[in-house]
Amino acid sequence: MKKLFLGALGLLLVASITSCRETTDKAEEAAENATEAAQEATEKASDAAETAINEADEALDEAGDALEKAGDDASEATEKAIDEAEKALDDAGKALKKAKEDTEKAVDDAVNS
Secondary structure (H helix, E strand, O other): OHHHHHHHHHHHHHHHHHHHHHHHHHHHHHHHHHHHHHHHHHHHHHHHHHHHHHHHHHHHHHHHHHHHHHHHHHHHHHHHHHHHHHHHHHHHHHHHHHHHHHHHHHHHHHHHO
8 A cells, every 4th residue: 555655646746747847848938939029029110110210211301302492493483573573673764764755855845835
């Protein structure tokens, strides 16, 4: 009976050790899986950040180009407006000069008639 009891106790001890090894192996596997998942998540986040930075850089370049074009267009429009204003002033000056001459001639004609 003693041998039977000791045999059963030994068998339980071996089963317990085997169970502990399996639990340890599962824990190591779970830790490895968690590490791999964390690395994959980090890589995806890094890729997403890089993409966002590249897109932001492109958007800034496009905005800079648009501002430069707007400045050029405004400059051209201003120059055109100045040219037209100078022409209008020149035309007004010519019209005033002609009006003066016509007025002087009319006064001379009125005085001499």
